[in-house]
Amino acid sequence: MTRRRWDDDDRLFEDLAEAVRATRPLAEAIAAQAEGVLSWRTIDEDLLQASLTFDSSLDALAGTRAEPGQTRLLVFTSTPLSMELEVNQDEVVGQILPPGPGEIHVENPDGTEYTVSADESGFFQLPLLPADAVRLRCDTPTGRVVTDWVRL
The missing domain is CATH 2.60.40 (Immunoglobulin-like)
Structure with missing residues (x-):
């Protein structure tokens, strides 16, 4: 097991960047669902x-x-x-x-x-x-x- 040192900022930044990249597909899915919900906001007016x-x-x-x-x-x-x-x-x-x-x-x-x-x-x-x-x-x-x- 490798011990991390308190001044190992580069490794910390790499871990953080990897975690953020892992959330990208989730963020894209949420944005797509939000667009779908917004398209229904005027459905009553569109039908009438x-x-x-x-x-x-x-x-x-x-x-x-x-x-x-x-x-x-x-x-x-x-x-x-x-x-x-x-x-x-x-x-x-x-x-x-x-x-x-x-x-x-x-x-x-x-x-x-x-x-x-x-x-x-x-x-x-x-x-x-x-x-x-x-x-x-x-x-x-x-x-x-x-x-x-x-x-x-």
Whole structure:
């Protein structure tokens, strides 16, 4: 048996490096599992995605707003809920279909969000016209729907 001396730093560093190298496969496995878990964090939204099925503005294809003063109609379709938006120069009004009360969460790409309520007929109004792309999440007693990202 070899006796180690208190000043045998090189051997100590070699042992430590070997121990760290032995943990590398475990760290890689943990990272792979973490990525798998994170991919499930938006599964509800992915399954409830409402697609933009109608946009009255040809400018929307270019990613720009309609001309000032021109009304734009957008329809997002999903099962069991759909949403219609009417975008005017200075306001956005909408309706949940089938009609009913609900909460509309307006999400911005930077993570900020605000909420407006829909009345018994499903009508709601956004307090301001967002300048950036937004996504709407609608929660009602009968279900939830999330729209595509869209620039209003």
